[in-house]
Amino acid sequence: MKTDDLVTLLATGTEAVDAKAPTRRYLTAVTLGTVVATSLVAGLLGIRPALLHDALEPMFLVKEAFCAALSAVALVAVARLSRPGVRLGLVPVVGLAAPVLAMWVLAAVALLATAPQNRVDLVLGQTAGVCPFLIALVSIPVFAAMVWTMRGLAPTRLRLAGAAGGLAAGAIGALVYSLHCPELAAPFLAIWYVLGMLIPAAVGAWVGPRMLRW
Amino acid sequence: MLSSEERLRSLLVRGLAGDSSAYHAFLRELTAHLRAFLRKRLARLPEEVEDLVQESLLAVHIQRHTYDPGRPLTAWVYALARYKLIDLLRRRSRTDLFNDPLDEESQVFVASDTEACDARRDVAKLLEALPERQRLPIIHVKLEGLSVAETARRTGMSESAVKVGVHRGLKALAAKIRDSS
Numbered sequence: 423m424k425t426d427d428l429v430t431l432l433a434t435g436t437e438a439v440d441a442k443a444p445t446r447r448y449l450t451a452v453t454l455g456t457v458v459a460t461s462l463v464a465g466l467l468g469i470r471p472a473l474l475h476d477a478l479e480p481m482f483l484v485k486e487a488f489c490a491a492l493s494a495v496a497l498v499a500v501a502r503l504s505r506p507g508v509r510l511g512l513v514p515v516v517g518l519a520a521p522v523l524a525m526w527v528l529a530a531v532a533l534l535a536t537a538p539q540n541r542v543d544l545v546l547g548q549t550a551g552v553c554p555f556l557i558a559l560v561s562i563p564v565f566a567a568m569v570w571t572m573r574g575l576a577p578t579r580l581r582l583a584g585a586a587g588g589l590a591a592g593a594i595g596a597l598v599y600s601l602h603c604p605e606l607a608a609p610f611l612a613i614w615y616v617l618g619m620l621i622p623a624a625v626g627a628w629v630g631p632r633m634l635r636w
Numbered sequence: 637m638l639s640s641e642e643r644l645r646s647l648l649v650r651g652l653a654g655d656s657s658a659y660h661a662f663l664r665e666l667t668a669h670l671r672a673f674l675r676k677r678l679a680r681l682p683e684e685v686e687d688l689v690q691e692s693l694l695a696v697h698i699q700r701h702t703y704d705p706g707r708p709l710t711a712w713v714y715a716l717a718r719y720k721l722i723d724l725l726r727r728r729s730r731t732d733l734f735n736d737p738l739d740e741e742s743q744v745f746v747a748s749d750t751e752a753c754d755a756r757r758d759v760a761k762l763l764e765a766l767p768e769r770q771r772l773p774i775i776h777v778k779l780e781g782l783s784v785a786e787t788a789r790r791t792g793m794s795e796s797a798v799k800v801g802v803h804r805g806l807k808a809l810a811a812k813i814r815d816s817s
Binding site (some may be wrong): 424425426428429430432434436437438440441443444504505507508575576635636 | 690
């Protein structure tokens with residue numbers, strides 16, 4: 423087929439394109455993924471009975487804000503990386519680095535304020551062995567939502583887009599997992615929560631070039 | 637450069653709003669730009685240029701919903717074409733690592749415009765290989781120019797199935813093009 427004929431073919435019978443459809447699809451996917459992740463936590467792990475009590479702790483709010491901030495910034499990064507010709511820019515990079523650095527500073531302060539023999543407990547908490555894996559598990563539905571969204575758009579930097587999608591899934595997964603998680607210490611969050619978010623991010627970077635190709 | 641950005645952008649914006657003659661004009665003009673862009677970057681692989689022009693056009697069409705009219709069109713088209721170019725070069729480096737054309741010098745004057753217009757891969761043939769529920773909608777709506785309603789009547793498909801068939805069929809066509817080179 424000649425190129426001119428292909429052009430005619432493509433232009434024939436085209437209808438108006440709904441400019442808002444991609445955003446709608448993205449929001450639907452994130453919402454669905456989060457709902458499934460939440461029911462996964464509620465059904466499989468159980469919502470923490472002391473959650474309402476925790477909610478009064480300042481550190482609980484810090485933890486939620488930490489996960490929510492990373493989720494929001496990673497979602498913005500995914501949206502940008504999914505449209506050809508839109509630069510990622512510095513804002514998402516700084517926006518991701520800042521909460522993590524802040525949490526590390528909080529962790530350092532908390533560790534310095536603790537007697538040396540108690541520091542290990544502060545880092546390991548009661549659930550360090552399972553926390554990152556449970557966050558990664560909970561993030562699976564959100565990860566699927568991210569891949570579905572990005573496959574409906576056109577990311578051009580596939581590994582980076584995959585990593586951003588995985589990170590968004592991990593951060594939302596951590597946010598949802600905090601409904602179950604008893605840990606509130608900054609050193610714990612600074613290590614195990616970050617690790618839990620990095621697992622899906624690494625998986626995303628790994629599968630991105632294959633799953634997001636178009 | 638600025639004026640062609642402006643003109644192409646306004647044609648595309650009208651096309652996205654459903655004006656198919658503006659969209660046709662957009663694609664026609666874009667084709668020439670894409671060909672020049674790709675020819676310059678595929679100087680060592682002149683036989684790939686027209687195939688990649690077609691592949692890029694198909695990508696532009698399939699991904700047109702990812703264009704944000706508030707952003708420069710040049711950046712969007714460049715990113716799409718560059719992605720397709722890199723994808724092609726990756727594929728080639730995997731398959732014909734040792735098949736680099738050595739007679740480049742003698743090719744310099746061979747590639748004229750009309751010759752370049754013949755793609756090696758025939759999109760029409762690839763179209764025939766699509767399943768019926770995608771092939772028939774594309775043939776009726778896109779080649780014969782029938783309306784979606786008329787196509788639905790002739791094929792016994794629902795109107796939404798016809799629209800989905802066109803959309804998925806073009807995507808499948810793009811995948812076949814990618815895998816056939």
